Amino acid sequence: MASPQAQKPLELILARNLLTRLSTPAFLVDAEAAVVFYNEAAAALLGRSFEDAGRMSAEEWTAAFGPFDREGSPVEVDSLAITEAIRSGRPAHGSFSIRAASGERATVEASAFPIVASPEGSSGAMILFWPLNGNGAS
């Protein structure tokens, strides 16, 4: 049987299973900062299901959904406190705007929790979005 992708680390598998059950928009990124899963609440926020989107690199994510600063200017993912926190294995919290598939903007607060299961560093992170304007489709 062909194996298109190597199996994910168990901690990412368990994190995905948890996020699936949450009604809070939540994303799972791997050690390369690629989005490897987001839940149905996040899909409602973005207007696009993960099944449709699939794995997205940080660059693909940025092109599709942002983020943007409060003035609406694109924000480099590398400059986000959350990104730095993921890479350094520390939690972080920040605020920015994203653009849904419909083109509408939503401002969110986001909390990132690094997933660390070995001394070699983090396997990725869980990122929870807290929409500041309803469901984000403002």
Place this chain on the structure above:
Amino acid sequence: MKLKVWGARGSVPAPGPQMNRYGGNTSCVQVTLASGEQLILDAGTGIRTLGLDLTGPRKIHILLTHLHLDHIQGLMFFPPCFRSESEITIWGPSSPESTLEHRIARYISAPLSPVEVRELPCSVAFRDTPASEWELGGATIRAEAVTHRGPTLGYRITDGDTTLAYVPDHEPALGAPLNGLETEWISGYDLARDADLLIHDCQYTDEEYPEHVGWGHSGLTDTLTFARRVAAKRLMLFHHDPLHADEFLDELCATARRRWEELGGDATELEIGIEGSELEVAPVSAMSTPESTDFRPAVQAGDLGVSTAG
């Protein structure tokens, strides 16, 4: 590769006349490699009788999946531990909390034990399993974490062109149905993929499983689905619930074989762990299994509707 099952029971030893045919000892499997060297998978109470039978080799490798009592309880009664000429290496999961030796010594120490690890006359070494493959007795061993309560490993043992996967405590369907999941998101997939024999947790019937979600074990349908998703060529149901007496396991096995056939398998490829049973594992031609489809067989009302045996 040859195997002998010395204990197939889960959770706690379950002796008694109604358990005689399948046995009451907890997890222990002896693997004899092509080189003649032997590996012991888990040290449940079955390892005691294995140790009585093991008079030859001085070097012994014990591969522990985890440190729940039903997987280590036999260590203190393993006769080679009390032979000065024995050289025993115990492999197990690492923990940031403390060393493998220290964690096992919580059991082999007062007040639970009359002897301490340091008092054992044998030479014993404790080794965390490496993150990458390693070799023992000419076989390639791979250990990876799997979904269970607490740090728990499964093992993949490849000896020549034969592969055994041993995942006795595993709940891969926890929080995510296995039938539609991409393989990269299935716990234990890489360990069990294309194994010539998969020894896998099947503690519960489908009727029992809903009451035990999150306990770290699998129900029958999830076990069968996992085996199909990983394209295992043979499957042994393992880690029997201590409440499941012989007649209950007879029916469980019959149901499992019927469902295995419904999934496109051959009933002769499925067996159930029987204490004292011996089998030879040899390469089998690869099965053809789609990447992701609905493997869940229709649940037959009345299947395994027998009352809980005791």
